[in-house]
Amino acid sequence: MLEIKLYEIAHSRAGDKGNRSNLSLIPYDPAHYDLIGEQVTEARVLALFEHRGATSCKRYDLPLLHAFNFIVDDALEGGVNGSLNLDGHGKTASSRLLSLTVTVP
Amino acid sequence: MFLVGNGAGFSGDRVDAPIPVVRSLIRRGLPAALFFETLGERTVALAQLERRRDPELGYEPMLERLLEPILADCFHHGIPILGNFGAANPPAAARCIAALARRLGLPELRIATVTGDDVAGSIDLATLAIHEADSNLRADDAKLVAANAYIGAEPLVEALRGGAHVVVAGRTSDPALAIAPLIAHYGWAFDDWEKLAVGAAAGHLLECGSQVCGGVFWDPGRKDIPDPANIGFPIAEVGPDGSLTITKPEDTGGLVDLRTVKEQLLYELHDPAAYITPDVVLDITGCTLEQTGQDRVALLGLAGKPAPEMLKVTACFEGSWLGEGEVSVAGPNALARARATADVLLRRMEMRGLRVRSRVDLIGVASVHDSDDGALWRAYVGPEPEEIRIRLAVEGEHRDDCDQAAREVLALLCCGPAGTGGARWRVTPRILTRSYLVPRAMVPTTVTIRTAREMN
Numbered sequence: 036m037l038e039i040k041l042y043e044i045a046h047s048r049a050g051d052k053g054n055r056s057n058l059s060l061i062p063y064d065p066a067h068y069d070l071i072g073e074q075v076t077e078a079r080v081l082a083l084f085e086h087r088g089a090t091s092c093k094r095y096d097l098p099l100l101h102a103f104n105f106i107v108d109d110a111l112e113g114g115v116n117g118s119l120n121l122d123g124h125g126k127t128a129s130s131r132l133l134s135l136t137v138t139v140p
Numbered sequence: 141m142f143l144v145g146n147g148a149g150f151s152g153d154r155v156d157a158p159i160p161v162v163r164s165l166i167r168r169g170l171p172a173a174l175f176f177e178t179l180g181e182r183t184v185a186l187a188q189l190e191r192r193r194d195p196e197l198g199y200e201p202m203l204e205r206l207l208e209p210i211l212a213d214c215f216h217h218g219i220p221i222l223g224n225f226g227a228a229n230p231p232a233a234a235r236c237i238a239a240l241a242r243r244l245g246l247p248e249l250r251i252a253t254v255t256g257d258d259v260a261g262s263i264d265l266a267t268l269a270i271h272e273a274d275s276n277l278r279a280d281d282a283k284l285v286a287a288n289a290y291i292g293a294e295p296l297v298e299a300l301r302g303g304a305h306v307v308v309a310g311r312t313s314d315p316a317l318a319i320a321p322l323i324a325h326y327g328w329a330f331d332d333w334e335k336l337a338v339g340a341a342a343g344h345l346l347e348c349g350s351q352v353c354g355g356v357f358w359d360p361g362r363k364d365i366p367d368p369a370n371i372g373f374p375i376a377e378v379g380p381d382g383s384l385t386i387t388k389p390e391d392t393g394g395l396v397d398l399r400t401v402k403e404q405l406l407y408e409l410h411d412p413a414a415y416i417t418p419d420v421v422l423d424i425t426g427c428t429l430e431q432t433g434q435d436r437v438a439l440l441g442l443a444g445k446p447a448p449e450m451l452k453v454t455a456c457f458e459g460s461w462l463g464e465g466e467v468s469v470a471g472p473n474a475l476a477r478a479r480a481t482a483d484v485l486l487r488r489m490e491m492r493g494l495r496v497r498s499r500v501d502l503i504g505v506a507s508v509h510d511s512d513d514g515a516l517w518r519a520y521v522g523p524e525p526e527e528i529r530i531r532l533a534v535e536g537e538h539r540d541d542c543d544q545a546a547r548e549v550l551a552l553l554c555c556g557p558a559g560t561g562g563a564r565w566r567v568t569p570r571i572l573t574r575s576y577l578v579p580r581a582m583v584p585t586t587v588t589i590r591t592a593r594e595m596n
Binding site: 113 | 182272274351356357359362363399402403404405406407408409410411412424425426427428429441459462497498499501503507508509510511512515516531533534535570571572573
């Protein structure tokens with residue numbers, strides 16, 4: 036077994052709606068879909084944004100597209116209207132998600 | 141087959157992007173339309189502030205620059221142009237386009253102005269239930285800047301059926317800009333949910349311009365794209381049966397593949413079973429993709445549900461002030477100097493009693509992923525960056541406090557640690573938003589069509 040960053044096997048794009056972040060997570064190889072589904076849980080993704088005050092995370096699974104959609108509430112310290120962060124939209128959050136590690140065979 | 145091209149994905153997009161799209165639409169010789177999406181959630185409020193300053197402003201500032209190279213070609217080839225580039229002042233945008241058309245020798249260009257989305261004077265917001273709101277928006281004393289309903293395709297279809305060459309709208313739903321020309325061309329019914337779902341998907345995939353063709357996708361060595369300085373903007377091919385293929389002009393950079401389409405399909409989507417637009421609720425849970433050729437991806441299995449009863453209204457209010465200041469340090473011991481400077485700045489806010497909420501970033505160590513209290517840069521252990529930019533950001537009710545806070549960064553040019561340089565500072569007003577759901581009957585729209593000659 037090998038521990039690698041999600042970045043090695045998946046890509047992502049982040050969007051926002053108010054103080055809510057939306058992050059897609061898409062394996063390059065559909066064969067990695069199940070592995071990501073097992074390991075990249077809502078709790079682990081929430082933990083990535085807890086230092087910024089995120090309160091909950093919901094994952095939508097899209098098995099036909101081989102993709103996941105994560106919704107993280109209160110992840111943007113107020114969002115584009117209220118945040119003091121340079122990236123009020125949280126567009127760079129996709130790169131943080133891809134820093135998560137997963138174990139692959 | 142009908143082609144829908146996109147010429148802009150936001151206010152601030154590449155202004156030369158529409159040129160190859162229009163060239164491609166003409167070369168293919170199929171019936172087509174071109175749309176511009178230039179109106180973000182807050183853009184309309186910023187535009188409204190411009191309009192207050194000058195009654196002939198308040199529309200997309202790049203409008204003339206975007207349209208000038210393509211307007212004559214679109215007119216001569218029967219490619220209607222739709223845009224929400226009217227922003228807070230569609231009539232003024234229409235006058236700008238009319239003047240451009242006359243200058244280009246196109247006095248017979250018919251311009252439709254769609255109004256009614258601006259509900260600031262017609263709906264008493266206080267009587268409505270709040271749908272979503274910024275948490276730091278005070279309920280009672282906030283000063284309203286703008287209130288606009290997200291209108292659907294119907295008035296845009298009316299404009300196209302009335303023979304408009306250019307349709308100028310303010311706040312519309314983004315997908316409506318793609319749905320409308322499809323309805324106008326194919327005669328789809330306004331309750332043909334399966335077809336409208338295809339239109340909504342086309343609009344959703346195209347509304348951010350290059351993002352479905354390699355924009356915010358490319359990653360050197362990992363996700364390479366050809367010629368990122370010249371990414372092609374997207375074109376949707378929609379068949380009468382509701383088939384949908386995403387492609388791009390052949391003489392441009394970027395690419396369209398399963399990866400780019402998946403990223404954009406999920407972009408700013410919440411529940412994949414219910415992407416709500418004023419015209420249809422799109423369900424992509426049954427969607428599959430197929431690469432049918434180079435830079436060609438087909439979407440299958442899109443489903444639609446009935447349009448919502450209510451329309452969303454977003455109201456923008458005057459917010460607080462944002463003050464920002466930055467300086468750089470570099471070379472040996474840069475990290476220690478940057479950390480100490482951060483603490484000095486926060487101490488200065490206290491010493492001067494400035495009524496602001498503050499944050500410091502150490503750009504190069506941690507910033508965009510960090511929290512307001514700097515959890516990541518404070519905990520950082522690792523190699524010392526060669527350069528660090530120190531950024532102070534503050535927010536407060538009083539402009540002068542925010543200005544004084546930002547100027548504390550400027551003062552570091554003399555009072556900061558060794559080798560401090562490159563100061564920049566500024567103060568900008570902020571906008572807060574709140575959204576409501578309103579019955580459609582409360583948002584009547586009007587379509588006015590006149591030629592450029594008549595508007596002289």
